Amino acid sequence: MRVNTTTQNYFIDNIKTYNKLKRMKKYNFYAGPSILSPFAINETAKAVQNFAGTGLSILEVSHRSKEFQAVVDEANALVKELLDVPEGYEVLFLGGGASLQFYMMPLNLLKTRAAYLETGTWASNAIKQAKFVGEVEVVASSKDKNFTYIPKGYTVPADVDYFHYCSNNTIYGTEMLETPNVSVPLCADMSSDFLSHPVDVSKYDCIYAGAQKNAGPAGVTIVIIKKDKVTKEGLPTMLDYQTHIKKGSMFNTPPCLPIFTVLQTLKWYKELGGLKALEQRAIEKSTMLYDEIDRNKLFKGTVVAEDRSRMNVCFVMNEEYQELNDAFFKFASERGMVGIKGHRSVGGFRASLYNAMPKEGVEALVACMKEFEATI
Amino acid sequence: MRVNTTTQNYFIDNIKTYNKLKRMKKYNFYAGPSILSPFAINETAKAVQNFAGTGLSILEVSHRSKEFQAVVDEANALVKELLDVPEGYEVLFLGGGASLQFYMMPLNLLKTRAAYLETGTWASNAIKQAKFVGEVEVVASSKDKNFTYIPKGYTVPADVDYFHYCSNNTIYGTEMLETPNVSVPLCADMSSDFLSHPVDVSKYDCIYAGAQKNAGPAGVTIVIIKKDKVTKEGLPTMLDYQTHIKKGSMFNTPPCLPIFTVLQTLKWYKELGGLKALEQRAIEKSTMLYDEIDRNKLFKGTVVAEDRSRMNVCFVMNEEYQELNDAFFKFASERGMVGIKGHRSVGGFRASLYNAMPKEGVEALVACMKEFEATI
Numbered sequence: 094m095r096v097n098t099t100t101q102n103y104f105i106d107n108i109k110t111y112n113k114l115k116r117m118k119k120y121n122f123y124a125g126p127s128i129l130s131p132f133a134i135n136e137t138a139k140a141v142q143n144f145a146g147t148g149l150s151i152l153e154v155s156h157r158s159k160e161f162q163a164v165v166d167e168a169n170a171l172v173k174e175l176l177d178v179p180e181g182y183e184v185l186f187l188g189g190g191a192s193l194q195f196y197m198m199p200l201n202l203l204k205t206r207a208a209y210l211e212t213g214t215w216a217s218n219a220i221k222q223a224k225f226v227g228e229v230e231v232v233a234s235s236k237d238k239n240f241t242y243i244p245k246g247y248t249v250p251a252d253v254d255y256f257h258y259c260s261n262n263t264i265y266g267t268e269m270l271e272t273p274n275v276s277v278p279l280c281a282d283m284s285s286d287f288l289s290h291p292v293d294v295s296k297y298d299c300i301y302a303g304a305q306k307n308a309g310p311a312g313v314t315i316v317i318i319k320k321d322k323v324t325k326e327g328l329p330t331m332l333d334y335q336t337h338i339k340k341g342s343m344f345n346t347p348p349c350l351p352i353f354t355v356l357q358t359l360k361w362y363k364e365l366g367g368l369k370a371l372e373q374r375a376i377e378k379s380t381m382l383y384d385e386i387d388r389n390k391l392f393k394g395t396v397v398a399e400d401r402s403r404m405n406v407c408f409v410m411n412e413e414y415q416e417l418n419d420a421f422f423k424f425a426s427e428r429g430m431v432g433i434k435g436h437r438s439v440g441g442f443r444a445s446l447y448n449a450m451p452k453e454g455v456e457a458l459v460a461c462m463k464e465f466e467a468t469i
Numbered sequence: 470m471r472v473n474t475t476t477q478n479y480f481i482d483n484i485k486t487y488n489k490l491k492r493m494k495k496y497n498f499y500a501g502p503s504i505l506s507p508f509a510i511n512e513t514a515k516a517v518q519n520f521a522g523t524g525l526s527i528l529e530v531s532h533r534s535k536e537f538q539a540v541v542d543e544a545n546a547l548v549k550e551l552l553d554v555p556e557g558y559e560v561l562f563l564g565g566g567a568s569l570q571f572y573m574m575p576l577n578l579l580k581t582r583a584a585y586l587e588t589g590t591w592a593s594n595a596i597k598q599a600k601f602v603g604e605v606e607v608v609a610s611s612k613d614k615n616f617t618y619i620p621k622g623y624t625v626p627a628d629v630d631y632f633h634y635c636s637n638n639t640i641y642g643t644e645m646l647e648t649p650n651v652s653v654p655l656c657a658d659m660s661s662d663f664l665s666h667p668v669d670v671s672k673y674d675c676i677y678a679g680a681q682k683n684a685g686p687a688g689v690t691i692v693i694i695k696k697d698k699v700t701k702e703g704l705p706t707m708l709d710y711q712t713h714i715k716k717g718s719m720f721n722t723p724p725c726l727p728i729f730t731v732l733q734t735l736k737w738y739k740e741l742g743g744l745k746a747l748e749q750r751a752i753e754k755s756t757m758l759y760d761e762i763d764r765n766k767l768f769k770g771t772v773v774a775e776d777r778s779r780m781n782v783c784f785v786m787n788e789e790y791q792e793l794n795d796a797f798f799k800f801a802s803e804r805g806m807v808g809i810k811g812h813r814s815v816g817g818f819r820a821s822l823y824n825a826m827p828k829e830g831v832e833a834l835v836a837c838m839k840e841f842e843a844t845i
Contacts (some may be wrong), residue, residue, distance in 0.1 A: 189565035
């Protein structure tokens with residue numbers, strides 16, 4: 094499929110394209126909602142004026158129209174293609190955010206007991222919501238050190254319904270780069286590293302991800318669910334995955350525009366070579382930034398080296414330069430770095446390097462760090 | 470507040486504006502998602518390219534940014550202003566659709582027993598979901614006549630927690646133009662006539678509405694909730710109104726772009742004179758179409774006269790002209806009428822006349838009906 098002959102150019106020359114579009118020279122490091130490709134943004138802007146040749150806006154076209162049905166069908170097929178989703182799974186596009194899935198997923202899949210790994214704020218919230226449904230065993234937690242590492246060496250009981258983890262912790266900047274090697278089915282909140290690397294979906298009963306990091310804009314959550322595991326009866330209709338599986342995510346009106354933008358994002362990923370290419374790119378970008386953090390006398394990373402996230406790079410000023418925190422923030426902001434303030438739970442800085450962030454953006458941030466160092 | 474000096478022109482000369490924007494001459498009668506004002510569409514298209522002067526798209530800006538916080542704050546204030554919401558209520562912008570509220574609302578407000586009125590498919594679904602929470606008394610139903618009327622003369626027990634109804638039934642084309650006169654608090658699904666007329670909010674514990682009719686695009690649901698009635702403890706976090714009240718709809722990432730478009734729609738309504746002006750306009754438009762349905766020998770309305778909806782006008786071919794159904798659909802479609810096919814539960818035709826539908830659109834449909842009649 095050729096999306097657009099200029100798609101590659103968008104990617105290679107992202108910043109130039111921004112300028113061409115008369116957008117300010119800004120580098121968007123927001124943690125989510127976060128940078129999207131100019132391709133997805135432009136296609137969405139066009140569809141807001143005239144969607145699929147209907148003469149109507151994507152904002153005002155019925156979800157039952159054949160034009161919108163085609164969007165959902167193609168988005169569904171592309172998620173399956175990019176992630177090589179095996180037979181027996183369904184892809185859903187739901188409202189309510191990943192936070193709703195913290196409850197909805199166990200409501201559907203937790204029959205007796207489930208195992209959870211606690212690696213951050215949202216992982217903790219997932220645990221809290223699962224406890225409304227059944228017994229939860231927290232097999233390990235990194236809360237003791239403010240979630241600066243991923244626990245290892247834990248044991249997952251063989252008799253639990255599933256083992257749940259959060260693959261990337263946006264706030265703390267940790268990522269589980271290897272799929273946990275356990276004997277029970279996996280369930281994962283992949284909100285912030287979804288579509289940034291290949292995943293062996295066959296090991297999972299459920300993967301869910303709020304779109305607003307790598308998959309698209311805020312307002313839609315993608316759920317990949319193993320159909321034969323969804324067997325509970327008597328659940329409230331909207332909280333029952335069976336409802337949405339049967340109706341192809343169209344039981345009620347879905348978040349149409351967010352799904353449209355997800356589709357454009359998926360098309361772009363396919364054009365770029367899929368998840369292996371994106372993974373390679375994520376490695377290059379994050380390595381570039383971590384190398385500078387480690388080299389620069391002013392800064393240090395907050396996460397143990399082996400668990401550093403490729404998506405969210407957290408760093409602070411070294412002890413002796415603490416008082417320069419606000420000065421660097423101002424310095425970087427004046428040079429077009431947007432959204433690099435660290436979460437209040439960590440402080441310092443966080444640069445999110447999602448798929449759509451061009452290498453040039455990371456280079457600009459690195460240059461900024463060097464330049465600031467030279468002023469000291 | 471002056472939104473835009475051309476806002477009035479958009480309204481008065483809606484169709485001309487469509488043409489000016491090189492959009493096709495189409496009249497959007499979809500039942501939802503449905504016609505939005507050119508003002509809301511244009512402002513959204515602009516924000517997709519550059520939001521609030523940030524140089525970034527509304528699709529990629531953090532919900533924690535001051536620019537987006539301002540959107541939520543202004544949308545909140547405008548809902549309160551337009552509906553004259555009294556002290557003690559909160560306005561929420563939630564994901565998941567009104568269908569999620571069918572369960573979430575009773576989960577929060579149904580303590581022992583609630584009374585429900587059954588006036589259509591979605592009202593029935595609301596009843597079904599409430600039964601997951603507590604005892605439900607259906608005080609009356611119009612299911613016996615395929616929901617072609619609104620039941621009258623029913624009694625609502627004085628000891629129920631609330632009386633729930635659906636104020637406008639999109640599928641069947643009925644509307645409750647008077648607020649039910651009962652002694653208990655009201656709760657209503659107002660999805661399809663929300664913001665089309667003034668409402669005495671003080672009579673309600675909860676009003677909810679999927680935005681994708683009069684309030685904006687699909688993907689966000691507006692909830693107006695009486696704060697002191699939300700007292701249950703131990704609810705799953707995302708299903709607890711207290712969570713969203715405390716965090717101003719920002720507990721988790723909200724559907725940002727849909728909320729932005731809702732704000733533009735609200736601004737436009739204020740500029741046009743508010744809900745009284747919109748009500749007057751809705752009366753004029755719906756009267757124009759019903760008059761033609763009653764006059765034209767080919768057509769008849771499906772709803773008893775006193776319960777006809779101003780939003781969704783349902784009509785079918787008269788018995789002797791049944792075989793012309795498809796011919797009229799083709800005839801009208803060729804003349805730019807979009808989305809007039811009736812729901813499968815009713816058949817025939819449905820023209821939705823939401824706030825953004827200009828009078829010219831209704832005139833075009835009426836002209837089409839007359840023209841078709843002349844060919845017979």
